[in-house]
Amino acid sequence: MRSELQPRKKLKAEVQIWLENVERVNVEVQDLDDRIGESSALTRGFHTEDVSKSIKEVEELITQQGRFHGGLVVDNPQWIGQVLSTTNISGEAVKACVEEIWQCLMDDGVKKIGVWGMGGVGKTSIMKFINNQLLKERGKFDTVIWITVSNETSIAKLQKDVASKIGVEFSGDEDETTRAGMLFENLSQKGRFVMILDDLWAKVSLERIGIPELSNGGKLVLTTRKDDVCRQMGCREIKVKPLMEEEAWKLFLEKAGCDNLNIQGVEPIARSIAKRCAGLPLGIITLASCMKGIYDISEWRNALKELRLRKKSVNGFEDEVFEQLQFSYDRLKNPKLQDCFLSCALYPEDWKIEERSLIQLWIAEGLVEEMDSMRAEFDNGRAIMNRLISNCLLEVFTEEEHARTVKMHDLLRDMALRIAKSRFFVKAGTMLEKAPDVQEWSMNLEKVSLMRNRRLYIPLEMSPP
Incomplete structure (x- = not known):
């Protein structure tokens, strides 16, 4: 019976009645057995009629069991549900x-x-x-x-x-x-x-x-x-946390195929591409699918370069992934709150950002509402930080009693830089030795980040256009 009672099925009415009778007779037999056990040898014979009656009922139930033609269950019209298309679960x-x-x-x-x-x-x-x-x-x-x-x-x-x-x-x-x-x-x-x-x-x-x-x-x-x-x-x-690096690589291999990765020099490039997806299955699956069947190493190098430059030509990868990620940004709605998030992209990729320093930056730039005390402004900045963390736009990297650091996922940083493309010029942590050409700067430029370039020399006379 258990094997037949699947979802979308229910017991036939006659089967349900039969089961209820089985349960009733079972209780009566147990009660009779208890009464016989408590009787003396002299009075046990008084239960003969009850025993015969119980035996007859059990035999009738056994006989009835064979009369359930066409199975024990029927379709359940009350059952509701829809199977959905999905992908394999990885990690x-x-x-x-x-x-x-x-x-x-x-x-x-x-x-x-x-x-x-x-x-x-x-x-x-x-x-x-x-x-x-x-x-x-x-x-x-x-x-x-x-x-x-x-x-x-x-x-x-x-x-x-x-x-x-x-x-x-x-x-x-x-x-x-x-x-x-x-x-x-x-x-x-x-x-x-x-x-x-x-x-x-x-x-x-x-x-x-x-x-x-x-x-x-x-x-x-x-x-x-x-x-x-x-x-x-x-x-x-x-x-739900992002995939670990090796889990992400395994998923990338599964979607991109292993044949093209046997080409000399492709695997390290492919690993770099997979790493840029920051453990997000959506990004990994989308980009790996784009690279499936690509056997020319120059195309792999070009794809990695385009991702680093945040161009849109890798078969729509950014459009599909960023459409998902940017939704969280758009839902912030408050322009100052959005600018607080964008400012995190001024730091180098994978940088552990000290919360106190970041909030002080927000206050200095006027992104935190001016209040009657520094403590009140800092508390407001902390509330903004918590909002960004709650919306999964930042993640807590380390947390101690009076200090914590936060981190921005690679894809989220790429998205932020794409949003602020005309306003920000960011070359943080890129090992620059020579100052960027001013022709690279846009007319609407608001912020420049060249931090963590130890050998970089910036001429005093250099200025934006």
Whole structure:
């Protein structure tokens, strides 16, 4: 019976009745056995009639079992879910993340799960994998609802999306409260459901949408780039981290193919290209796919050079990846907050930036609101820093009691430099010995960074155009 009871299936009515009778007779037989055991040798004969009755019922149930023609189950019209296309899960850290999410789903004590991490790190791919596994799970959940949340999603849009997944039809005349009531009634009847909200950007009210209290086996899983969304929604937080360097290289090999990497001199170039993806599966898969089937080493050298120069000609790689990454930047909305982020690109690649020094730079440039004390301005700068970290635009590298350093992912730095292309001129940490030609400077230039070039000599008479 267990082998037949798969998702999308339920027991036939006659099978369910038979099982209930089996359970009833089993209890009666156990009760009879207890009563016989407590009887004396003289009174045990009084139970003969009850024993005969129980034997007859058991024989009848055994006989009935053979009458279930055409199997024990039928299609379950209440079962809801959709298998989603996805890619293979790569990396030990990612697999551990998947396992942690799964354990939370199986734990009745965890109602809400928040999966967060920077854009392109693989949150959606992980949850697609989880979605498909849930559809294979036997009997744990009857309904799996996947909702893709856009950045401008409203309560009305979410209600419409949920309704389309669970078969609720709105006439178009209902107000928000009525729609919520219709969804609430339908979902309450389903009991064991998992709702996945992919790419959530801000806290939403489950009550306003119509999602019932998750007390009867229901679960909510959301993905977001902001850990404070997880906290505000009361979720168990699970962070998806970028791939380690060797894991990233393994994924690059898988997508690019190994044949072309056997060419002498290609592998070190390919490793440099893979490293620039900063462990982001989206970047690795996209760029490796672009380089698949390339056997000319000059094309590999050119691709690496173009990436370093942040040109767009590598088969649209930057456009696809940066579209994901820049979304977090755009959502900051406040121009001063955006400039605080962009200023981090003035430091050399992979540079560990001291938080205090960075905040002092922001204050000096007027990016932090002027207040009545230096302490208040620093606290405001610290709040900005936390906002950038929360949005996965910066990551904490080291943290001590009174100090911490932060770091910017390579792809995020490339994105920032691309955004500020006409405003920034950055050659930090590039081993320059000669000052850049002023013809390289744009007319709208605001900031120049030549730091960490130990042998660089800058003439006193040099000035921007």
